[in-house]
Amino acid sequence: MKDGHAEDIAAEGLLPVWLRDISGPAGGTGFYEKTGEHAAAFVDRGRHQLVVSFDNLADAGNPGHDVEPWGGKFIRDKGWSHLGVFARGPSWYRDPEIIGLFDRLARRGFFDSFDRVALVGTSMGGFAALAFADFAPGSTVVALSPQTTLDRTRVPWEERFLKGQARDWTLPCSDAAHTIGRIDRAYILYDPAVKADLWHVERLPQDRVIRLKGFWFGHKTAVVMRRIDQLKPFMEAAVTGTLTEPAFYRMIRARKDLLLYRREVEADLTRRGQKVRMKRFRDAFRNRKRRLANVLAEG
Structure with a gap:
């Protein structure tokens, strides 16, 4: 960031926290690299x-200066x-430059x-977590509602994400069914009622996968976990490899009070x-x- 606009941003305190961590007076270490349609900040x-x-798709292309x-x-x-890793759009990380960056990091x-x-x-981010996992043998993957590929020759039943399907699926790291053979484990959170999400999970080698079934979460499993204040505990346990299936199912008990949950159940029954x-x-x-509201009002 050397132009006048960047200097104005810095003066106004709008630099993202990660950039301040890398380059601030505390002397943090890391790097930032822009690669084609993507960027990576360490x-x-x-x-x-x-x-x-x-x-993920919702975050991709965020125009803000302080994007995380x-x-x-x-x-x-x-x-x-x-x-x-940042994406500028619905790329599904089908870009030889970002793949090349991971390859260089792994070789170093x-x-x-x-x-x-x-x-x-x-x-989309869950797909990438699975697809790039082969660069980090022994790693843990935490993927929420992921795809395994959008290559229609491999998943002809996948009718969503048309912009992603139009990308180059001949590149490396294009099918997660073949990229998790060297990981330690993959925690996959998905809703079995979303048939396409279920079919993606079933394509994965099951000896590496811990299947966490968020019944009637819909595709937006992260949103549901956040709404019941369990996304952070879930991510902490999964990232550190300590999450168990019984613990997960205890975490999601509160979903029954969410309107999102009600709508998914109603849609499934319909x-x-x-x-x-x-x-x-x-x-x-x-x-x-109604009973819950009355109890809260009385308390």
């Missing part, structure tokens, strides 16, 4: 834990080193220099032609919410 906070995060990589504040608060021993490495993301059961569920949901 903040070194020690060798004990590296988290590699990837933008996915999970940036959470990772910073935990004191973990962070390699945050970057990932091997950490005690633990976790690759994380949701949807698709299956169970309109009477759907109405019964809706009435029960409303009654429970």
